[in-house]
Amino acid sequence: MLDTLLELPFALNRHRDAPLLEERLAFLKYLQERGTSRVALRNVSGQMLHVIDLLKLKTLRDVELGEVKEAARRWGEQQRANAKARSYVRTQSYFEYVAKNWLRFAGRLKSTPTPRPWFTDHLEDFARWMTEEQGLSPLSVRSHQWKASRFLTWLAGKHPSLASVRLQDVDEFLILQGSTRWNRTSVTVAAQALRSFFRHAERRGWCKCGIAEGIAAPRRYVHEGLPEGPTWTEVQRLLAGIQGKSASALRARAILSLFAIYGLRSGEVSRLLLSDFDWSAETFAVTHSKRGGTQRYPLQNEVGEAILEYITKARPRTDCRHLFVTLHMPHRRVETSSLWRLTSHRLKAAGILCRRNGPHSLRHACATHLLQEGLSLKEIGDLLGHRSAMSTGIYAKVDITMLRRVADFDLGGLL
Incomplete structure (x- = not known):
């Protein structure tokens, strides 16, 4: 296969002499059978050599996802001085893309399972309630669940459970997001989602009563929602x-x-x-x-x-x-x-x-x-x-x- 991908003799010899030849050919054949173009195969073939080098692969061993990301970061830094690289971020992303797909194909990509946050069950219960009892669309359910998740992720560093949450915590979160990331409309929508979440939490007995009714959204002006698109x-x-x-x-x-x-x-x-x-x-x-x-x-x-x-x-x-x-x-x-x-x-x-x-x-x-x-x-x-x-x-x-x-x-x- 390498003969059809590489034309220059020195490049062909470099690829043949590099470690893990059989493993690399197996992955390239897999991609070829799925319609990957010749140019893309050549790019993948070259990138696998860099993956081998930075991960120090003498055999195709188990590799943690964090190790791949670290190697991709080092590769990106090396490419900053490379005038031929389009951008070091793109190169870093491509390195990680090839490494993960090759290792996953070979069954060697390992990732440490992340522990479930304490609020996972609460979010799942909230989503079921919105779907089964409120009849909200899947899009609205995902939106409310995501906004509640953002708040609870932020909250996890302050409180171990919802039982100790105060209205001031919700206000602090909305003010923080409004001053750093979200516009007034986004904060208003987030306040609506959190109001819905805390109403459900109060019914379940997860938190103190009165938080939902106390959540205030910023004022929206009459012409704030004017369409901003092309003529x-x-x-x-x-x-x-x-x-x-x-x-x-x-x-x-x-x-x-x-x-x-x-x-x-x-x-x-x-x-x-x-x-x-x-x-x-x-x-x-x-x-x-x-x-x-x-x-x-x-x-x-x-x-x-x-x-x-x-x-x-x-x-x-x-x-x-x-x-x-x-x-x-x-x-x-x-x-x-x-x-x-x-x-x-x-x-x-x-x-x-x-x-x-x-x-x-x-x-x-x-x-x-x-x-x-x-x-x-x-x-x-x-x-x-x-x-x-x-x-x-x-x-x-x-x-x-x-x-x-x-x-x-x-x-x-x-x-």
């Missing part, structure tokens, strides 16, 4: 500016079209399956993130063509049935974090400057455009998957006079 002209320029027939360009065009034309959330796009599309009826189904349930949408011509071109010319052949998958092995669905990076990168590349650069900015742009076209808040809410008109009402702040304009709206006229 519709900028959205049109964004979509028109995605040129080329590369796999990344075709995938980006399809993804951004769904965000802009339908105002879908990143989780809704990430979850789309190939089977969600009925090409004969020209419709597709979306499972909403917040309100739950499935809704069918008419497939707009330009969006349908962009998706078909991606499927036929760019989507890798894989057993994964999600519509949008990673371009490199192992193929899996594109996560919401990757969708955020893709959208942010494309907006910046198009010279579109706005405070919010993720998919939600295109959702704002879509809603505002529909409002300007004369659609009612009810109609816009139906498209966006809002549970109530109050959620949609934020877009009325942009131009309330547009609500009085009634016009026929053709989804095909958006592009």
Whole structure:
């Protein structure tokens, strides 16, 4: 295999003479069988030599995860003086990626199990209560559970249990986060989550009564929630500016079209399956993130063509049935974090400057455009998957006079 990857004789001899030849070839063959490109295999092959060197591997022994991270850190520091390295952080990340995947493949990556925090059972019980008794969506449950977890992790250094928690502790945490990390809106949402958690904790008898009712959120101003996204002209320029027939360009065009034309959330796009599309009826189904349930949408011509071109010319052949998958092995669905990076990168590349650069900015742009076209808040809410008109009402702040304009709206006229 090395003969097909390496062309220069000295490089070929270096790889053949290095330790653990059979183990390295077995991993490279494993990657090759799963569709890894020749260039990627060559990069992995070279990086494994550095892994061997920094981990001092004479045999393929058990390696702790902390040892891998430390070796990656040393490798990153070495690369600071290397002009050929794109960035030492990227190199460090790639070193760790190759080392962990190789050792995991060989069954040699060991990680010390971390002890469960004392509040783990409380969080799990809180999540069950929100799901089974409150009927909250999985997204809302994860959000409340995460915010409660942040508070309890911070609290663990001060108190051994919830029994000794005071209202002043909650106030101190929210003030700290508001002054160092979160904006006023984030602190308000966190206060709501903690209020819900402590109501549940009080019912369970985990803490003193009265804490939930005493949690105060910061004041939010009338225009604080104004949408901060691109104008519709900028959205049109964004979509028109995605040129080329590369796999990344075709995938980006399809993804951004769904965000802009339908105002879908990143989780809704990430979850789309190939089977969600009925090409004969020209419709597709979306499972909403917040309100739950499935809704069918008419497939707009330009969006349908962009998706078909991606499927036929760019989507890798894989057993994964999600519509949008990673371009490199192992193929899996594109996560919401990757969708955020893709959208942010494309907006910046198009010279579109706005405070919010993720998919939600295109959702704002879509809603505002529909409002300007004369659609009612009810109609816009139906498209966006809002549970109530109050959620949609934020877009009325942009131009309330547009609500009085009634016009026929053709989804095909958006592009």
